[in-house]
Amino acid sequence: MQRDTPNKFSPTTLALHWIVGLMMITLLAIGVFMVETKAYALYPWHKSFGFIIFFIVLIRVFWRVTNGWPTPAGKYSQIEHLLAKVVHWALILGTVFMPISGAIMSTMGGHGLMVFGMEIVAMNPDPADPSKVIPHIAAIASFAHACHSWLGYLVIAAVVLHIVGALKHHIIDKDGTLKRIFGAKI
Ligand code: HEM
Numbered sequence: 001m002q003r004d005t006p007n008k009f010s011p012t013t014l015a016l017h018w019i020v021g022l023m024m025i026t027l028l029a030i031g032v033f034m035v036e037t038k039a040y041a042l043y044p045w046h047k048s049f050g051f052i053i054f055f056i057v058l059i060r061v062f063w064r065v066t067n068g069w070p071t072p073a074g075k076y077s078q079i080e081h082l083l084a085k086v087v088h089w090a091l092i093l094g095t096v097f098m099p100i101s102g103a104i105m106s107t108m109g110g111h112g113l114m115v116f117g118m119e120i121v122a123m124n125p126d127p128a129d130p131s132k133v134i135p136h137i138a139a140i141a142s143f144a145h146a147c148h149s150w151l152g153y154l155v156i157a158a159v160v161l162h163i164v165g166a167l168k169h170h171i172i173d174k175d176g177t178l179k180r181i182f183g184a185k186i
């Protein structure tokens with residue numbers, strides 16, 4: 001399989017970056033929107049795509065671990081290297097732990113897990129009132145809920161920094177960083 005070179009990213013890196021990146025931005029936006037506006041009809045879609053992304057993320061992490069990180073497209077200060085590293089790790093860990101915390105919150109909370117209508121984990125309805133559910137382990141569900149919310153806002157901040165950084169490379173440094181992630185040879 002083709003590997004990254006300093007002046008061109010492989011098709012695998014590009015496909016994984018953009019599939020995961022665009023799905024993450026959509027899931028973050030839908031997550032905040034559906035909670036703020038109580039749009040319960042969006043919950044099954046959020047959960048289904050959130051579940052699917054996890055498997056693409058695992059392939060991406062495997063690809064990063066076996067291929068190493070891309071070489072920087074230019075020469076930067078140590079502080080910039082450090083910032084880029086912290087943000088990339090926050091993004092990678094966010095993509096791993098958002099689906100995990102979401103799935104734990106739903107399943108431990110008794111809501112079960114349906115993926116595009118297919119039951120992965122059954123609901124735990126309250127026999128006294130079947131419109132309600134009984135949590136399996138309420139403490140774990142609420143801890144996972146808190147993680148999902150806080151981590152969500154942390155990942156949004158990391159994505160903003162990441163995009164600002166990419167634009168800074170393009171507009172101020174005028175290097176090939178942004179062009180390279182769109183598949184160009186630099
Ligand atoms: C419009 C949105 C985005 C733009 C313009 C963008 C741009 C870039 C650029 C220019 C690089 C190359 C950095 C380098 O050369 O070292 C990069 C790498 C990376 N991006 Fe993004 N990105 C976007 C969205 C995202 C999102 C939403 C995520 C994750 C949730 C993400 C995760 C990463 C990671 C982990 C890397 C490191 C290289 C890799 O693993 O492929 N990006 N991005």
Ligand code: HEM
Nearest residue numbers: 027028031032035047050051053098099102103106149152
């Ligand atoms: C990468 C994947 C995911 C991302 C980026 C993501 C992101 C988010 C965000 C940003 C929120 C809003 C948090 C808030 O405003 O408090 C949210 C809410 C939620 N997410 Fe996710 N999520 C993902 C995966 C999942 C999965 C796999 C599930 C369940 C199987 C899930 C279930 C939920 C639920 C139930 C809520 C609403 C919680 C509430 O009503 O307070 N998410 N998500």
